[in-house]
């Protein structure tokens with residue numbers, strides 16, 4: 001989903017004697033081959049992927065929270081079911097992605113600890129609050145819409161497990177976007193109060209959604225290597241442009257206005273001109289100063305800490321069972 | 335994990351819609367004027383317990399101890415809300431006053447709710463939630479097993495659909511009660527405490543009253559007390575394996591399924607659940 005490339009490490013030193021291996025590795029990628037877990041890969045490729053996939057998985061997990069915020073208040077039984085199914089999907093996405101990351105030699109628990117300690121990030125978008133019911137529409141429409149924009153190309157990414165996870169996930173994402181748009185349509189065509197909520201939601205989610213593609217290409221330092229390795233397919237600005245071009249007509253269809261005075265069709269480039277988001281705000285949100293950073297991490301930490309006895313008990317039970325089976329085998333042998 | 339429902343292809347939603355749209359002429363119970371008040375209220379009992387438990391379970395979304403639990407709990411909540419659609423949809427149809435499942439779920443106040451007290455209880459820790467779930471599931475599966483043979487075909491149809499999902503619920507909650515009961519000292523202590531706390535609430539599920547009598551006479555549903563032996567057998571088996579001690583108290587808290595005295599929690603649940611429908615009564619969503 002979330003190609004923001006937050007907190008990238010600098011390139012590790014190239015180990016001596018690996019040039020040939022690296023050249024062969026690059027040739028495979030250039031030849032459109034998939035890299036599989038047992039294949040040789042540069043350490044930096046492995047680390048970059050762990051960071052990307054871990055960050056993506058964390059985003060799915062933390063992403064449950066802003067939408068979960070409205071499950072108990074969903075306005076009809078059917079909306080409640082749809083939202084439950086959607087949030088359940090996001091948890092499932094987290095699960096596929098953690099499993100895919102585990103093929104690179106990290107554990108889900110390691111990654112979780114790094115999320116909770118702040119060493120690993122998740123998409124900035126989930127640090128924004130969901131304040132009215134139309135926000136649930138806006139999240140599906142814009143946030144899942146932006147995620148699809150990022151993820152569709154990643155189905156062709158060079159790392160096999162990541163690519164396959166993306167293929168599974170993309171199948172579900174279009175349902176997410178449709179249900180969000182459907183809520184928006186209902187709200188935009190509803191009572192004056194509902195319309196107001198819809199516009200308010202668009203106003204608040206527009207720029208944070210644009211931020212989901214990461215900083216402008218001019219400032220994104222590590223895109224080149226990632227693109228060479230085909231773990232990034234398009235540049236941030238390309239995707240952002242595509243997203244704006246796709247979304248503006250949808251907003252018009254809804255009769256809502258995009259909160260950007262500078263928004264205008266540019267015939268020459270065949271796309272919209274639009275205002276950049278406030279990148280200072282973006283970096284502040286990444287640093288921890290977004291509207292909900294503390295609540296989100298606190299919620300995840302509480303879930304993790306409060307659940308420790310539960311996880312320990314399951315492990316203890318499994319050990320007891322194994323031991324009992326062992327004793328059973330011994331007794332049978334006697 | 336059962337497959338995730340598609341937005342438009344959820345057969346639960348479909349069934350509820352079908353139930354609301356066409357009245358199956360074959361089911362004479364639906365049109366029996368004498369039975370109507372009792373049947374309506376009995377259907378609300380079924381639907382309300384599913385609704386309120388579904389609400390409680392859904393509170394865990396994103397907050398459970400492991401990702402697998404987040405997924406499983408969301409799935410169970412989803413099933414329960416699906417059952418609610420069907421039971422309350424049929425209740426509205428029987429009542430014949432133009433109220434659909436949403437109107438019943440979102441526009442009644444606490445005194446009109448007919449759910450068990452057990453399902454209103456706060457979640458507590460995950461062990462308490464799972465113990466509540468198991469005690470309910472063990473009742474639910476027996477209830478539905480009987481209803482599959484109901485003389486009301488509409489009731490039987492819903493029960494048949496729900497039975498498959500609840501079989502999965504009870505397998506899962508029983509398994510977790512066993513693993514947590516027979517886990518660490520701490521988990522054992524927590525599970526015993528949860529069991530003790532839920533016990534007299536659970537007993538409400540087997541109380542009979544005049545309404546149950548009327549519905550039983552019509553051949554629609556067994557008396558609740560009739561479900562007890564099978565429930566006892568399953569609960570005893572699971573508690574034994576979980577190394578937990580069955581409380582020796584037959585006292586049943588009452589007031590949930592009759593609506594006479596709910597807990598203080600229900601009002602808060604409804605305040606949250608019904609907020610949008612109450613604040614914007616003219617809106618459609």
Ligand SMILES: [Fe+2]
Nearest residue numbers: 060089090093
């Ligand atoms: Fe997702």
Ligand SMILES: [Fe+2]
Nearest residue numbers: 090144173176
């Ligand atoms: Fe999604």
Ligand SMILES: [Fe+2]
Nearest residue numbers: 336409413499
């Ligand atoms: Fe299901």
